[in-house]
Amino acid sequence: MVMMEKREMNIWVVLLSVLFVLVEGVVSKKGGGGGGVNIWPMPVSVSYGHQSVFMSKDFKLKTEGSNYKDASCILKDGFSRFLDVVSLAHVIEGDFSKFNASTILQGLNVVISSQDDELQYGVDESYKLLIPSPQNPALAHLEAKTVYGALHGLQTFSQLCQFNFSSRVIEVSKTPWTITDQPRFSFRGLLIDTSRHYQPLPTLKKVIDSMAYAKLNVFHWHIVDTQSFPLEVPSYPKLWDGAYSIQERYTVADAAEIRRGINVLAELDVPGHALSWGRGYPSLWPSKDCQQPLDVSNEFSFKVIDGILSDFSKIFKFKFVHLGGDEVDTSCWTLTPRVSKWLEKHGMNETQAYEYFVLRAQKIALSHGYEIVNWEETFNNFGDKLNPKTVVHNWLGGGVAQKVVAAGLRCIVSNQDKWYLDHLDALWPDFYMNEPLTNITDPKQQKLVIGGEVCMWGEKVDTSDIEQTIWPRAAAAAERLWTPYDNLAKDPVKVIGRLTNFRCLLNRRGVAAAPLIGLGRSAPVEPGSCYAQ
């Protein structure tokens, strides 16, 4: 998972530095007020006019005509975050008595048709946003099937708001806006690895909030790995003895309340990438000297997996659990006499034992009501044996999705050369142009590609550098995953202005998104406006 591809300096590094000078027109130095539509990711359909409205100081949430009761305050909390981000910490000191009353927007009416607010894969995420409402111009109007569609609508709305330095209030220019929108793919993920480096809760929560800005909807939590086991597992309370330190841990209660409107895909990467499990339970190791993969010959290995997945099922309500299955080096099995005898007795070579382990873990996950995601090596080695409820997670390179869907399985695309955020030489145009449906033309097969994910592996990422390694590159992929194919730019140069605007917006919201120029997470090379870097 961590092979850094050594390749020649990405041509984009050079091109982009030049482009910012040459194509100055595409970058709105006026700070987002320039021509065109500055929404990221680009919606399905947008129309706008030439007027402006201004948000009143006590801008209100209304829900007239809505079926949704909001018992868990999902909408209310989302609206409160919306109010926070649109002010951008500026002092709103405008004198509203001086405004033409017809230009004041008193609030937003949100009409949600479904009462159900279970957050789940495939939930309807569509919305329609009208600013102002044709029926009642004192309000904006947002309608959605579900509260999750409404949350996306709030994100879009927030991007249309701008602090006006003359009038000292929040302005929505280019009204009237009519926006209809829905995602192209249902699975739009970001992986965070909390094993190589522990990420404190405020960091995770901030990343999750920023995911929502880009309409990403799956937080793939690569919780544990070889290096550390930070999560509490009540069934096996010594597992988090494998944490780096007593402070670098998450309680079940912490994990349960982390999602903030985003799906959580929890990962248990077995049988490789699990050395840290044995710090609390050494019998999970083939031997003290050969500690990985988990001991295939020991029933306890499967009992522990069962216990963990049972505990997972109480807090991670997403339809899928990720069972890993990548990079399994079986030499500890063949080198440990006890294990190799077991293999012999059961008539398995190590490849068969790997398959046996993965399929048995799959059955355990299914028994807890999960469908399964596995890394692509499982498919590459024994694809025909995988449970039909498996989603194959591509990472090694391009062209895999094509084979997976041809075999009738579902696929998530994360080819490392384009969508691994730890590959600092994969630049935002690479992220933007990586098409999950490459060479997949049959509509039935296309539907099997449920989406994609950008991966923030944690070897060289801790709290000090995680945000700028993720942003703005993750945003480039987010548009690929959200926006209808026909609306996507065929040439990434076309979106420099809009993506720059989004990165500056992230900065204004306090998110440490890096400049577009340079390798991933590069510092700015010289003084300059955010809009020119």
Next chain:
Amino acid sequence: MVMMEKREMNIWVVLLSVLFVLVEGVVSKKGGGGGGVNIWPMPVSVSYGHQSVFMSKDFKLKTEGSNYKDASCILKDGFSRFLDVVSLAHVIEGDFSKFNASTILQGLNVVISSQDDELQYGVDESYKLLIPSPQNPALAHLEAKTVYGALHGLQTFSQLCQFNFSSRVIEVSKTPWTITDQPRFSFRGLLIDTSRHYQPLPTLKKVIDSMAYAKLNVFHWHIVDTQSFPLEVPSYPKLWDGAYSIQERYTVADAAEIRRGINVLAELDVPGHALSWGRGYPSLWPSKDCQQPLDVSNEFSFKVIDGILSDFSKIFKFKFVHLGGDEVDTSCWTLTPRVSKWLEKHGMNETQAYEYFVLRAQKIALSHGYEIVNWEETFNNFGDKLNPKTVVHNWLGGGVAQKVVAAGLRCIVSNQDKWYLDHLDALWPDFYMNEPLTNITDPKQQKLVIGGEVCMWGEKVDTSDIEQTIWPRAAAAAERLWTPYDNLAKDPVKVIGRLTNFRCLLNRRGVAAAPLIGLGRSAPVEPGSCYAQ
């Protein structure tokens, strides 16, 4: 201000990598629970015991016996931030009914003797903290002369709190604590440059909050410079035409409410470093082709300075204003015929004109009630002419403070080789060991060194990388400036464990402090615990 010193690879880069392996004992891998006192910066006097108390879920602020009325909610807001940072976003789910009642801390009683809460240079910052209170063990006890001393006490208290993963509540171990404390220097600054890169308000506010964690007390705001002029100046409303973009600006109201309990030293760097002023008022330039320094021959230059300082005096209430005066290249004066004729007429060479400009700006500042800070070139060129109310701000190198105080002027130390944060090869041991009173032995002269400042110049720093460029190196300087000389470590190796603990604490609070290993703001080089990097 931006000369990067090219020198050989700092020996500390190598040494530190080794030290973390060798001196494992000094680093508490247990996450701050290890031996010794994990407070940063180290207080004047600390004693502790072997017991523990636990903060009740509704931990309360009490002010019994206090004279302070807190009309502006300074204490209340500080207490609310205290509660936020001690929970570190963990879910507090402990069952208090199972605790021995005598171990529960119900709240903190804060006794402040002064009713005055004017934030100013030299305000009493001392405090005394007792946990628990000997008089009433159900409470902690904090006493201070001023509310600002009490805020420091809250910061110290917050560092003693730790989420206990067994009991799921906030624990203060090693009670009873008795801490008395006060700063060594009254001026403990951090410079932020918002001209080379605009820093959005949430970024500035987060940096200011994190300054308080390290007990830094002066935010030196290098607001404007050659590249951009982001601040609104009501007297001359076209000045912020020199901003990078319409969004990259601060209103007066924004600037006024930024301080959050920290002094703001506003800087107007004249006559050099002021090119951006002329975007709105081109007559401030010697000519269109030669735009800097400000035109010494034009009365308008001084009128504008007067207008700006008049506006400053309404929002920046600190005793000092910074007038810059560094790196003045006078060639535009001699090369512009109109200006050179004026020089001739007034019988000045360019050095005299530089002196004339600085001294006249000083008089304007004095007329608005300010004392003045100037960069050291003013002292180096015409030190005997500077107003006695001048504080000389050292930056070029070591040994300057000695000369300044010998001349009877006050001094702030910021020698770039040790205390410039943009010098990525100045490592935390350099920051820690830089002694402001080097070679100053006369107690009267020592008092003239009012403190020091670490400088975060903005050429290569925007929102994406500012936090990890500041921290943890600024913290190393903060201890030098706070802690009594005799309590400071003579060898920085001695503080690795405690500083590592502080950097991990910053991380847990969501501050992107970089690893201690490596150059400034380096990414972690490999997987590992925060406590080992």
